[in-house]
Amino acid sequence: MRRKDQMSTVIIVESEDEKRVQQLKEFIIDPNVQKLLFKEEEDIRVLWTDPWEGIREYVGTEHRQNWQRVQSESPSPFPMMASDLTTSIRMLDEILKKDPSIAVIANVTKQEMANAISTALLNWSCHPALIENLSTVFVITPDSALFDEYTRHACIIVSPPYSTEDERKELLSKIAKEFKLRYDKILIEASQGMTLHDLESAVLSSIHRKNAIELDAITETKMELIRKRGYELVYPRYTWKNIGGYGTLKTFLQENVINIIRDDVARKWGVGANRGILLFGPPGTGKTLMGKVMAKELGLPFIQVSAESIFRSFVGETERAVKTLTRVVEENAPCIAFIDEIDQLALRRDAVVSTDSGVGRRAQNLLMTYLGDDERRSIVVGATNTPEQLDEAFIRAGRFDAKIPLLWPDSEARAEIIKVHTSITRNIPLKGVDLDKLAAKTLLWSGAEIELLCTTAARVARAKGAEEVTMAHFDAALSDLVINPEQRMDDLKKFVAQAKRFTSSTQLLEDQVKEFVKREKAVGKDRLQALKEAMGVE
Numbered sequence: 001m002r003r004k005d006q007m008s009t010v011i012i013v014e015s016e017d018e019k020r021v022q023q024l025k026e027f028i029i030d031p032n033v034q035k036l037l038f039k040e041e042e043d044i045r046v047l048w049t050d051p052w053e054g055i056r057e058y059v060g061t062e063h064r065q066n067w068q069r070v071q072s073e074s075p076s077p078f079p080m081m082a083s084d085l086t087t088s089i090r091m092l093d094e095i096l097k098k099d100p101s102i103a104v105i106a107n108v109t110k111q112e113m114a115n116a117i118s119t120a121l122l123n124w125s126c127h128p129a130l131i132e133n134l135s136t137v138f139v140i141t142p143d144s145a146l147f148d149e150y151t152r153h154a155c156i157i158v159s160p161p162y163s164t165e166d167e168r169k170e171l172l173s174k175i176a177k178e179f180k181l182r183y184d185k186i187l188i189e190a191s192q193g194m195t196l197h198d199l200e201s202a203v204l205s206s207i208h209r210k211n212a213i214e215l216d217a218i219t220e221t222k223m224e225l226i227r228k229r230g231y232e233l234v235y236p237r238y239t240w241k242n243i244g245g246y247g248t249l250k251t252f253l254q255e256n257v258i259n260i261i262r263d264d265v266a267r268k269w270g271v272g273a274n275r276g277i278l279l280f281g282p283p284g285t286g287k288t289l290m291g292k293v294m295a296k297e298l299g300l301p302f303i304q305v306s307a308e309s310i311f312r313s314f315v316g317e318t319e320r321a322v323k324t325l326t327r328v329v330e331e332n333a334p335c336i337a338f339i340d341e342i343d344q345l346a347l348r349r350d351a352v353v354s355t356d357s358g359v360g361r362r363a364q365n366l367l368m369t370y371l372g373d374d375e376r377r378s379i380v381v382g383a384t385n386t387p388e389q390l391d392e393a394f395i396r397a398g399r400f401d402a403k404i405p406l407l408w409p410d411s412e413a414r415a416e417i418i419k420v421h422t423s424i425t426r427n428i429p430l431k432g433v434d435l436d437k438l439a440a441k442t443l444l445w446s447g448a449e450i451e452l453l454c455t456t457a458a459r460v461a462r463a464k465g466a467e468e469v470t471m472a473h474f475d476a477a478l479s480d481l482v483i484n485p486e487q488r489m490d491d492l493k494k495f496v497a498q499a500k501r502f503t504s505s506t507q508l509l510e511d512q513v514k515e516f517v518k519r520e521k522a523v524g525k526d527r528l529q530a531l532k533e534a535m536g537v538e
């Protein structure tokens, strides 16, 4: 926490943990620390400013600690008012420039508070008087992005971890010993991103309920924390068996992502799994579903982010949203961050509309930096319908290593999707339904459309009071849901051509295309021929 080589007198501490605040409080009144920071003989003033309470000064001696109010007039009964803070800042300014001092501005939780102090921070950060008398300012905020770019550059930003590995280990061992229980070492890493307080309550509640210290309790609490920070959280329920078909793709993901993450040998070699996976394909082909299932199969928390929710209209807000996102994700790593409709954040430079003031660009750069960060521990899965619109730089290897196409389901997959939506994900009793026949009638339908076919057939059946769903009900549903086959064939042609250019796994695409054609015998000679042409297969 020393000022190090960076020349700034202002240090922004990013934390909202009361324990860390307390540590800072003890740190600055420690005479040894003061000796280290200042020339020994000096009298050092230590001030603590809180927008809620005004300024207090430490007048403690070795025997008694005491924080005394400095401000003559008490702040207004509405402590969040920026004007009060401005008054405090003016007083601080005088003191800092006159006497060697340490000042802390705590609890900067709101935008208007940050605005009220940022000019002062800029001024202090390079002011000769402060540099001369070694005065130092600490600002405590939950989110340094409340400050604009210039202020952030002028200050030193430190983000103390919510808890360190040692602290968590110590706590876990202490509780385990107290209750005479054992705990899996994996918990130490799994609880990263939690404060000790959160960890303690998670562990105690696990002991209370199960008389054991279980990983589930920690994952649950972590998910709760992520939700509190404003992210949509999904507790994935579905596993591979809830995805009909796509066997080749499932195997690929299982072998190349899931197994590698768990592979100790790969870890020893310094080879991690793909940490950036882009799923692309037409609407309704199960990209979101695939992302969720991967999280479930990995047993990792799944943070769902829609690009739209990150994209805000105010200058700086998108940037801040991206920054908070990357922080939350990284703190909770290992986890899967699923960014749906990632094209909204990764538009090609020439595709950005002229009214964009560069806000999106900066946010995009931040996200790119994060994606390319060697130290990143999260797995980012992005999904898009329109890969051709994505910025090349955004999706290059190192950011998204795996670019995986999702085709429309082949005939085997279609039959399986019907099975999934009638007997696995749902309970729809069927009678005399020929799945292969239905598969032949739904060439180039998406998984979502086939799901709709199943639910429509079930509704038709119930409308007629039937206890089981029959082929006749499916036929009625089929005539209801019209999909233009020529249009689809056209879309397929375009998609396959694009996927060939775009995918990182040519082999996977080729296998899928071959398999697809091989399985479509039942659709008739002409359509099979059209299909082969569209997919570029002999």
Ligand SMILES: Nc1ncnc2c1ncn2[C@@H]1O[C@H](COP(=O)(O)OP(=O)(O)OP(=O)(O)O)[C@@H](O)[C@H]1O
Residues within 6 Å of the ligand: 242, 243, 244, 245, 246, 281, 282, 283, 284, 285, 286, 287, 288, 289, 290, 383, 384, 385, 409, 417, 420, 446, 447, 448, 449, 451
């Ligand atoms: N292979 C499949 N097996 C079972 N269900 C599927 C399959 N593919 C799609 N579905 C069903 O379709 C629904 C919609 O799929 P999903 O939202 O994952 O598609 P998507 O590719 O993300 O679409 P979009 O591009 O519109 O976001 C899923 O919730 C699921 O019920």
Ligand SMILES: [Mg+2]
Residues within 6 Å of the ligand: 287, 288, 289, 340, 383
């Ligand atoms: Mg989707």
